[in-house]
Amino acid sequence: MNILSIQSHVAYGHVGNASATFPMQRLGVEVWPIHTVQFSNHTGYGNWKGRVFDGGMIDEVMEGIAERGALTTCDGVLSGYMGSADIGHAILSAVERVRAANPKALYCCDPVIGDVGRGVFVRPGIPEFMREQAVPAADIVTPNQFELELLTDVAITTLSDAHRAVEALRDAGPKVAMVTSLKTEETPAEAIDLMAADATGSWRVRTPRLDVDINGAGDAIAALFFTHYLREESAAAALSKAASSVYGLLKRTKESGSREILTVAAQDEFVAPSQVFAPEAL
Secondary structure, eight states: EEEEEEEEEEOOOOOOOHHHHHHHHHHHHOOEEEEEEEEESSSGGGGOOEOOHHHHHHHHHHHHHHHTTOGGGGOOEEEOOOSSSHHHHHHHHHHHHHHHTTOOOOOEOOOOOETTTTTTOOOHHHHHIIIIIHHOSSEOOBBBHHHHHHHHHHSSSSSHHHHHHHHHHHSSSEEEEEEEEEETTOOTTEEEEEEEEEOOOOEEEEEEEOOOOOOHHHHHHHHHHHHHHHHOOOOOHHHHHHHHHHHHHHHHHHHOOOOOOTTTTTTTTHSSSSSSSOOEEE
């Protein structure tokens, strides 16, 4: 399997492609990473070095890949943090090129916009670009609860609200949606929910809530969900496997006291999670 992953990248730590690429590789996927930024570390530290690339750079790298005749073998495109609408347009252009070469290829958009407690943390224009262009173009979307509410204008308090928001998102274009960090009135205080839906139904996976604030987990779970969905064509199976792996990854990170997610040290969790959480049909 070959996946083109267009996201940010850091030299130190694991966010964006630095969080998504290795888990997919560990599962046996050939990953073609294109970086939208190259930073020394993630911005949560408060200071960093490096630069943001532009859409033209992405177009150039895509042209080079196309010249190798490789696009016909690309099974999917994964996108995450975009940085600017210019980069977003280049990503959608890349998706169009891949689909033209391989109509069976799928596009998974992780619509990185913001999170509860932090609010919107992307540049102006990105939320609108996600809602109006990226999400409608996607086959699969993987928002967190904050992003789901923003994209659908549905305030989520109950599980019924979550259903309504997910279906509104699927009506916009994507056939599959996976929601992370879901907290409704039905979610116990000591737990956190994840939800996925496709044309056959919707499922929930509930894991213990970990008191940990680590960057990069969302990038990893989007990559894992996409990989498992491409292989099994089952939102339920992909949700269970991705959630189980990331829970194990975060649990080991918390136990170590590390500020950076243990993508390498806990790599066995990607292949054989130490605890498996079964999907529950909703």
